[in-house]
Amino acid sequence: MATCSSLTLHHRCWSRLDLPWRPPRLMLNFNSVSATTTVATSSLAGKAPFERCSSGRIGIRMCSRKSKWIIKRCSTNPFVVVDDEKYGNKQVVSVTPSLYEYILGNVREPEILRQLREETASLHGSQMQVSPDQAQLLAMLVQILMAERCIEVGVYTGYSSLAVALVLPESGRLVACERDAKALEVAKKYYERAGVLHKVDVKYGLAADVLKSLILNGEACSYDFAFVDAEKRKNQEYFELLLQLVKVGGLIVIDNVLWHGKVCDPMVNDVKTVSIRNFNKRLLEDKRVSISMVGDALGGHLGAGGVGGYLALGGYDLQIKLIFAKGIFFIISSCSYN
Numbered sequence: 001m002a003t004c005s006s007l008t009l010h011h012r013c014w015s016r017l018d019l020p021w022r023p024p025r026l027m028l029n030f031n032s033v034s035a036t037t038t039v040a041t042s043s044l045a046g047k048a049p050f051e052r053c054s055s056g057r058i059g060i061r062m063c064s065r066k067s068k069w070i071i072k073r074c075s076t077n078p079f080v081v082v083d084d085e086k087y088g089n090k091q092v093v094s095v096t097p098s099l100y101e102y103i104l105g106n107v108r109e110p111e112i113l114r115q116l117r118e119e120t121a122s123l124h125g126s127q128m129q130v131s132p133d134q135a136q137l138l139a140m141l142v143q144i145l146m147a148e149r150c151i152e153v154g155v156y157t158g159y160s161s162l163a164v165a166l167v168l169p170e171s172g173r174l175v176a177c178e179r180d181a182k183a184l185e186v187a188k189k190y191y192e193r194a195g196v197l198h199k200v201d202v203k204y205g206l207a208a209d210v211l212k213s214l215i216l217n218g219e220a221c222s223y224d225f226a227f228v229d230a231e232k233r234k235n236q237e238y239f240e241l242l243l244q245l246v247k248v249g250g251l252i253v254i255d256n257v258l259w260h261g262k263v264c265d266p267m268v269n270d271v272k273t274v275s276i277r278n279f280n281k282r283l284l285e286d287k288r289v290s291i292s293m294v295g296d297a298l299g300g301h302l303g304a305g306g307v308g309g310y311l312a313l314g315g316y317d318l319q320i321k322l323i324f325a326k327g328i329f330f331i332i333s334s335c336s337y338n
């Protein structure tokens with residue numbers, strides 16, 4: 001694969017969108033929705049009794065009267081409100097189990113993905129699989145980007161990679177990195193069943209090694225999209241390697257950046273949590289990238305009939321606001337490699 005100059009790549013990729021400015025590389029941190037939902041749910045258990053709030057709704061005040069966190073009960077659905085004056089007293093709603101069911105009920109999950117999800121459910125590690133709404137979001141992002149060359153780091157049985165491969169054009173290619181041979185067998189079976197095996201370049205081995213070999217192979221700045229969902233402690237390494245592989249205007253998505261909500265809990269200091277916390281902090285300070293995090297608490301999802309959010313274009317920097325997306329952390333790069 002020939003190494004292309006950034007300018008060529010930039011024009012090739014973005015002229016299709018007819019943008020008058022130089023687009024930066026994009027990066028997206030993608031937090032597990034189901035994980036944060038679990039946190040919100042469990043926080044309801046065994047807490048103080050309900051009381052009537054000023055709004056007239058039935059609710060619970062947690063911890064103390066001074067607490068900024070109020071759990072209210074509206075109809076039958078409890079939801080969490082962040083009541084913070086610093087942010088204009090915005091009410092931030094958490095995804096409850098019933099709301100999450102509703103969201104899932106609005107996902108157009110292809111039959112082949114449903115079959116894969118059901119087969120995976122009985123396997124060890126099934127909780128690692130992205131949820132249908134996450135997969136739908138990934139696929140839509142690939143479509144928005146008109147991506148042709150993609151990378152997935154952490155395939156497992158292939159749910160997210162299959163979602164991506166299904167929307168890639170016939171000429172598209174997805175490099176799928178996974179170190180678990182057994183899980184890969186399931187993934188390959190479903191790529192074949194779905195008729196997308198020819199689009200997927202399965203790489204069995206350690207993801208960092210695979211990414212390094214792609215760079216050595218002259219494939220820097222030639223990928224449109226990457227999804228990272230593997231060893232959390234290696235996120236920084238994956239990020240640095242992907243920053244070289246993904247071209248200007250491309251998008252990198254990182255899963256699990258809130259890590260079941262543990263990142264904001266100073267009492268949690270296990271190795272994984274600390275490394276995700278450090279990774280997020282480094283990205284925040286990384287001048288090569290612009291970032292935008294959309295928290296799970298915003299709820300909602302990307303509408304199937306359109307973007308469900310919008311692209312706001314402003315000068316040199318591309319800003320993406322997928323305002324109905326959840327658990328998402330966009331990092332938009334000004335790219336120093338090109």
Ligand SMILES: C[S@@+](CC[C@H](N)C(=O)[O-])C[C@H]1O[C@@H](n2cnc3c(N)ncnc32)[C@H](O)[C@@H]1O
Nearest residue numbers: 128129130154156159160178179206207230231
């Ligand atoms: C969270 S799962 C991926 C789930 C997948 N995205 C899906 O939707 O089904 C993480 C996967 O990353 C793989 N993994 C972890 N560390 C890895 C590494 N260093 N190299 C390659 N794969 C790795 C694990 O074997 C596991 O299958």
